[in-house]
Amino acid sequence: MGGVAYNIYKNPEHNVEIIVHVDEALGESKRSDVVDVLEGIDGVSSAEFCPLRYHLILVNYNRDILNSQDVLVGVVSQNVHAELIGPV
Numbered sequence: 456m457g458g459v460a461y462n463i464y465k466n467p468e469h470n471v472e473i474i475v476h477v478d479e480a481l482g483e484s485k486r487s488d489v490v491d492v493l494e495g496i497d498g499v500s501s502a503e504f505c506p507l508r509y510h511l512i513l514v515n516y517n518r519d520i521l522n523s524q525d526v527l528v529g530v531v532s533q534n535v536h537a538e539l540i541g542p543v
Contacts, residue, residue, distance in 0.1 A: 469519050470500060471542060473526060475512040478536040485535075493529050496521070511540075 481489070486504050489512070493502035498520030505511040514526050523539050530537045 469517045470515055471518045471523075472513060472515045473523050473542050474540040475514060475527060475530055475537050476540050477510045477512065477530070478538075481509065481535065485533075489530060489533050489535060492533055493526070496525070496529050499526070499529070512537075 477489075486509060490502045490504065493499050493512070493514060496516075498517045500515040500517065502512060502514045505513060512530065516526055527537065527539055
């Protein structure tokens with residue numbers, strides 16, 4: 456995870472990071488689509504697949520706008536089987 460891709464300290468008292476586990480192997484294009492959909496959701500600050508662990512998505516969101524189930528719905532709406540692992 457080399458450099459910092461986003462600033463989690465923008466609203467630290469409102470931000471939460473969670474990990475979503477993806478059940479199936481996704482190609483690079485599908486992973487990109489899932490990230491684009493998640494980052495398009497109001498309240499999601501960032502979403503990224505963990506390098507070398509492409510079955511895990513790290514999602515940072517504003518808990519005053521969304522909850523973890525909203526994030527999960529964003530993933531499964533892309534016809535991807537997934538479940539929440541929990542906060543980071």
